[in-house]
Amino acid sequence: MYPALFAHINKFIDLSTNEQEILVSLLKSSTYKKKAFLHEAGATCRANYFVVKGCLRLYFIDIKGVEQTTQFAIENWWISDLTSFLFQQASDFYIQAAEATEVIIIEHRHYDEIFEKIPRLEKYFRLIFQKLHQASQIRIKYLYSQTAEERYTNFSTSFPAFVQRIPQYMLASYLGFTPEFLSKIRARK
Amino acid sequence: MYPALFAHINKFIDLSTNEQEILVSLLKSSTYKKKAFLHEAGATCRANYFVVKGCLRLYFIDIKGVEQTTQFAIENWWISDLTSFLFQQASDFYIQAAEATEVIIIEHRHYDEIFEKIPRLEKYFRLIFQKLHQASQIRIKYLYSQTAEERYTNFSTSFPAFVQRIPQYMLASYLGFTPEFLSKIRARK
DNA sequence: ACGATTTCTTAAACTAGATTAAGTTTTTTG
DNA sequence: CAAAAAACTTAATCTAGTTTAAGAAATCGT
Numbered sequence: 001m002y003p004a005l006f007a008h009i010n011k012f013i014d015l016s017t018n019e020q021e022i023l024v025s026l027l028k029s030s031t032y033k034k035k036a037f038l039h040e041a042g043a044t045c046r047a048n049y050f051v052v053k054g055c056l057r058l059y060f061i062d063i064k065g066v067e068q069t070t071q072f073a074i075e076n077w078w079i080s081d082l083t084s085f086l087f088q089q090a091s092d093f094y095i096q097a098a099e100a101t102e103v104i105i106i107e108h109r110h111y112d113e114i115f116e117k118i119p120r121l122e123k124y125f126r127l128i129f130q131k132l133h134q135a136s137q138i139r140i141k142y143l144y145s146q147t148a149e150e151r152y153t154n155f156s157t158s159f160p161a162f163v164q165r166i167p168q169y170m171l172a173s174y175l176g177f178t179p180e181f182l183s184k185i186r187a188r189k
Numbered sequence: 190m191y192p193a194l195f196a197h198i199n200k201f202i203d204l205s206t207n208e209q210e211i212l213v214s215l216l217k218s219s220t221y222k223k224k225a226f227l228h229e230a231g232a233t234c235r236a237n238y239f240v241v242k243g244c245l246r247l248y249f250i251d252i253k254g255v256e257q258t259t260q261f262a263i264e265n266w267w268i269s270d271l272t273s274f275l276f277q278q279a280s281d282f283y284i285q286a287a288e289a290t291e292v293i294i295i296e297h298r299h300y301d302e303i304f305e306k307i308p309r310l311e312k313y314f315r316l317i318f319q320k321l322h323q324a325s326q327i328r329i330k331y332l333y334s335q336t337a338e339e340r341y342t343n344f345s346t347s348f349p350a351f352v353q354r355i356p357q358y359m360l361a362s363y364l365g366f367t368p369e370f371l372s373k374i375r376a377r378k
Numbered sequence: 379a380c381g382a383t384t385t386c387t388t389a390a391a392c393t394a395g396a397t398t399a400a401g402t403t404t405t406t407t408g
Numbered sequence: 409c410a411a412a413a414a415a416c417t418t419a420a421t422c423t424a425g426t427t428t429a430a431g432a433a434a435t436c437g438t
Contacts, residue, residue: 070326123308180425356416367395367397369416381437386434393423396421399419403415
């Protein structure tokens with residue numbers, strides 16, 4: 001399981017065998033069944049999660065009681081409720097396995113420690129957060145410039161395999177509209 | 190001008206005098222009049238900008254010819270079209286001074302170099318991008334859960350001073366609605 | 379394999395916010 | 409400081425997407 005993370009890290013930086021050993025000692029790994037929760041609203045988000053295999057989603061329940069999916073993480077992506085994780089405060093979000101999922105976990109109590117003991121990881125996470133921020137800029141641009149139908153068509157064309165992996169209601173929410181409207185869009189084709 | 194950046198950097202990491210000198214040699218500073226462009230759509234985004242004083246905005250022009258403001262940067266924030274900046278490809282965005290603005294500039298040709306010569310900066314930018322990603326998660330949550338009026342009320346309460354600094358049409362766009370609708374919201378009070 | 383649960387579809391009624399257009403106020407600039 | 413430009417307001421009309429509700433199809437658990 002850890003080899004998947006090291007393969008990813010090694011795309012960006014070089015870690016010595018010793019550094020890899022230190023890192024493993026500060027990580028945990030776990031597997032979750034489909035629909036299992038890694039974190040629930042009301043609790044403090046204890047960890048940052050790396051997806052080895054599978055898919056996680058970050059969502060909250062809005063004032064009307066409807067689930068709003070705001071982020072997915074597939075293989076080789078990190079996910080967390082950062083506000084809750086960084087400041088160790090109560091979260092409004094759930095993190096749930098959208099498929100059976102293998103993850104590697106950095107708990108908050110070790111988060112500063114990995115950077116103290118392995119300063120090279122600063123670059124790795126600088127690049128991770130840089131990519132996440134870049135992805136956010138693109139996503140906001142789509143949300144602000146495209147209709148619901150355009151976002152769906154565009155996303156389906158860009159990520160056809162991913163669209164097959166998740167229920168339509170999660171995708172509709174992520175793209176900013178209702179499942180009923182997604183059915184209507186699909187019926188138009 | 191550089192002291193403002195060093196004060197900010199020093200909140201997160203310690204730089205030696207020597208490292209500060211190296212960094213200065215790789216940066217530029219500049220001032221822009223209100224409405225001046227730091228970067229225009231069609232061009233490749235050449236730099237990452239740190240706001241010392243003033244306010245920048247990132248926006249694009251949508252298919253209907255309407256400006257869509259997707260991001261602001263005030264004092265002590267960095268801004269760029271990351272996709273264009275990182276991959277040195279043509280940009281769809283403009284970066285414009287919303288007020289007379291003093292900036293510090295890292296050009297792309299020096300971006301890798303600052304990390305090679307001053308590895309400690311990896312931590313600084315890891316923290317910068319971490320904060321930007323955290324801010325994005327909060328913003329998406331508001332966009333997905335609040336009405337236009339709620340977003341305006343909430344933003345005005347959280348950042349009353351900032352709201353006074355920018356034209357309403359920029360704020361309306363940033364919050365995801367039209368200037369006409371913002372007028373209507375304001376008239377309701 | 380089959381009942382239970384989850385997911386998807388359809389369609390009619392509805393609404394938050396957009397559009398259009400004209401007029402007013404504020405700010406900028408020579 | 410006056411004219412021009414930029415920003416804001418108002419109101420009527422319109423529409424993309426929501427809501428509600430009920431049924432159909434797919435998937436899951438045992």
